[in-house]
Amino acid sequence: AVLESCHPIAAPAREALATHIDAQRAAHGPGVWTAPEARLRRSHQEAVRALARLGDARALPSLLAALDGDVDAWRAIQVAGHLPQAADQLVPRLCDHLRRIDLSQQWTEMSANAILAALAALGDPAAVPALVDTLGTAVRHEHHGVTQAALKALAAFGPAATGALDTIRSLTTATDAHVRPAAVAALWAVGGDLAEVMPLLLGLLDDRITFLISDAADLLGEMGPPASVALPRLRRLLTHDYEWVRVPCAAALWEIGGQAEAPAVLDTLLQAWAKNPATANHVVACLDRMGPLAAPALPLLREQLALPRRGGRFQSIDHDEELQRVSRALIARLDPPGQSAANPRTA
Incomplete structure (x- = not known):
C-alpha cells in the first residue's frame, strides 16, 4: 500500500513486486485477486496496483481478472490508465x-x-x-x-x-x-475553430469566479500566439488579488506574447511563488519554458531545492518529484557547471 501511494519513487521495488505477485499466483491460482482470505486478497491487490502504477504490464492479468469478474473492479479501474500498452x-x-x-x-x-x-x-x-x-x-x-x-x-x-x-x-x-x-x-x-472559441474564453476571463478565469487562461496559453486578442485582458489580470489567477494568466501571457511580456511575467510568477508555495509546480513549469529569461529565478530555485520539504501542489510526492526534476534541469541550463566560478555574479 505504501509503495502504491509512493509510486513516483517506487521504481526500485518493481522486481520485488513482480516476484511477490508471481509467487501468489503460483501458490493460489490466477484468481488470487478474489481470494476469500481477506489479507491474502488485499496483499495481492495492493501489489498489483503498485506494479501497475509503475506502468508494468506484469500487473495486467490480475487487472483483467478483476474487470472480468467484477470483484473489487474499482481498485483495478483506478490504476488501469497507467498501462496504455x-x-x-x-x-x-x-x-x-x-x-x-x-x-x-x-x-x-x-x-x-x-x-x-x-x-x-x-x-x-x-x-x-x-x-x-x-x-x-x-x-x-x-x-x-x-x-x-x-x-x-x-x-x-x-x-x-x-x-x-x-x-x-x-x-x-x-x-x-x-x-x-x-x-x-x-x-x-x-x-x-478559433473564431468560435475565442469569444467564449474572453467571457470566462471577465467572470468573477476565479477558477473560470484560470481555466480560460490555461487554454489560451495552449493556443499560443493565435490568441493574441486576449493579451490586454491577461495583462490586467496580473493585478488580481488571487495568485491562482495571476499565475495562469502570467503563463498564458508568456505563451502568447513571448519575450515582450517576460518582465511582467517573471515578476508575477516569483511574487506568487513567494506568497503561496503551492503554486511552485505551475511557476517552475513556466520558468522552464522561458529559458534564459528566467535567470533571475536562480536563487529561489536553489533555495527551494535545499529545503527538506517543498510546498508544491498539494505537497504530493509526484508533484514534488516533478518540481525537483524541472528545477534541476532549469538550473543546469541557466547555470552550467563551471559558469558560476567564471562569473561570480551568478554564484
Whole structure:
C-alpha cells in the first residue's frame, strides 16, 4: 500500500513486486485477486496496483481478472490508465463497465469518473462512442460531475470525438460553472475553430469566479500566439488579488506574447511563488519554458531545492518529484557547471 501511494519513487521495488505477485499466483491460482482470505486478497491487490502504477504490464492479468469478474473492479479501474500498452485489452472492458453504470443515480459519479479518466489516459479512440453516449446520458440526468468528466475525456481525443460536437457546443452556455469551461476546452480540442472559441474564453476571463478565469487562461496559453486578442485582458489580470489567477494568466501571457511580456511575467510568477508555495509546480513549469529569461529565478530555485520539504501542489510526492526534476534541469541550463566560478555574479 505504501509503495502504491509512493509510486513516483517506487521504481526500485518493481522486481520485488513482480516476484511477490508471481509467487501468489503460483501458490493460489490466477484468481488470487478474489481470494476469500481477506489479507491474502488485499496483499495481492495492493501489489498489483503498485506494479501497475509503475506502468508494468506484469500487473495486467490480475487487472483483467478483476474487470472480468467484477470483484473489487474499482481498485483495478483506478490504476488501469497507467498501462496504455494494454489499451486493446483494457478499453473494451472499461467501456462495458461504463455502460453498466446507472447515471440516474448521483452516487455513481465517482465510479463513472474513474473510468472516464482511465479511458482518457489510455488514449484508444475505440473508447469514443462510449464516451459520447455517457456524455449524452449525463446531460439528460443533469449529472454535472459526470458531464464535466466526460467532456474532459472527449477533449483528450481531439478531432476523433467530432461526433459529440453538437452536445459539446450546447454545453458551453451551461449554468453549471464546472461544466462550462470543460465544454469550451472540449470545443477547442475537438473542433479547433478559433473564431468560435475565442469569444467564449474572453467571457470566462471577465467572470468573477476565479477558477473560470484560470481555466480560460490555461487554454489560451495552449493556443499560443493565435490568441493574441486576449493579451490586454491577461495583462490586467496580473493585478488580481488571487495568485491562482495571476499565475495562469502570467503563463498564458508568456505563451502568447513571448519575450515582450517576460518582465511582467517573471515578476508575477516569483511574487506568487513567494506568497503561496503551492503554486511552485505551475511557476517552475513556466520558468522552464522561458529559458534564459528566467535567470533571475536562480536563487529561489536553489533555495527551494535545499529545503527538506517543498510546498508544491498539494505537497504530493509526484508533484514534488516533478518540481525537483524541472528545477534541476532549469538550473543546469541557466547555470552550467563551471559558469558560476567564471562569473561570480551568478554564484
